[in-house]
Amino acid sequence: MKNMITDEELVKIAMEMRDRAYAPYSGFAVGAALLCEDGSVYRGCNVENSSYGATICAEQTAAVSAVADGNVQFVKIAVAGTGDDYCVPCGICRQFLREFSADLVFLCANSSGEFKVFGYDDLLPNAFEL
Numbered sequence: 001m002k003n004m005i006t007d008e009e010l011v012k013i014a015m016e017m018r019d020r021a022y023a024p025y026s027g028f029a030v031g032a033a034l035l036c037e038d039g040s041v042y043r044g045c046n047v048e049n050s051s052y053g054a055t056i057c058a059e060q061t062a063a064v065s066a067v068a069d070g071n072v073q074f075v076k077i078a079v080a081g082t083g084d085d086y087c088v089p090c091g092i093c094r095q096f097l098r099e100f101s102a103d104l105v106f107l108c109a110n111s112s113g114e115f116k117v118f119g120y121d122d123l124l125p126n127a128f129e130l
């Protein structure tokens with residue numbers, strides 16, 4: 001695996017991606033950086049909408065970008081939010097990403113770039129799949 005990027009570097013990309021967030025309604029900017037098996041990194045940010053339910057999370061935009069590029073071998077995702085709390089993915093994102101890997105590693109960062117590492121054992125045990 002060309003998995004040369006460090007966790008710290010992946011988190012840094014996620015933090016940079018917060019600047020691209022379109023979050024005028026919540027004011028909560030989120031950035032994501034999704035590492036794939038071949039070493040590719042796909043970037044995402046949350047994109048909100050005046051019809052709130054149409055909002056897309058940062059993790060989903062990164063994942064959709066990867067899939068659209070023909071890359072579904074997800075390895076690791078860094079998520080960086082706003083504030084002191086570690087930004088863990090919402091329930092929909094956990095399920096959305098689980099579609100492509102049961103072994104995905106989550107690097108959940110706060111605004112300072114400190115992060116905690118999680119897996120699906122923690123975030124979505126007994127996940128639904130068809």
Ligand code: THU
Nearest residue numbers: 026028030046057058089090093
């Ligand atoms: N958000 C994400 O981008 N990822 C998550 O996992 C949690 C929530 C976004 C959605 C919305 O734009 C804002 O954060 C507040 O919920």
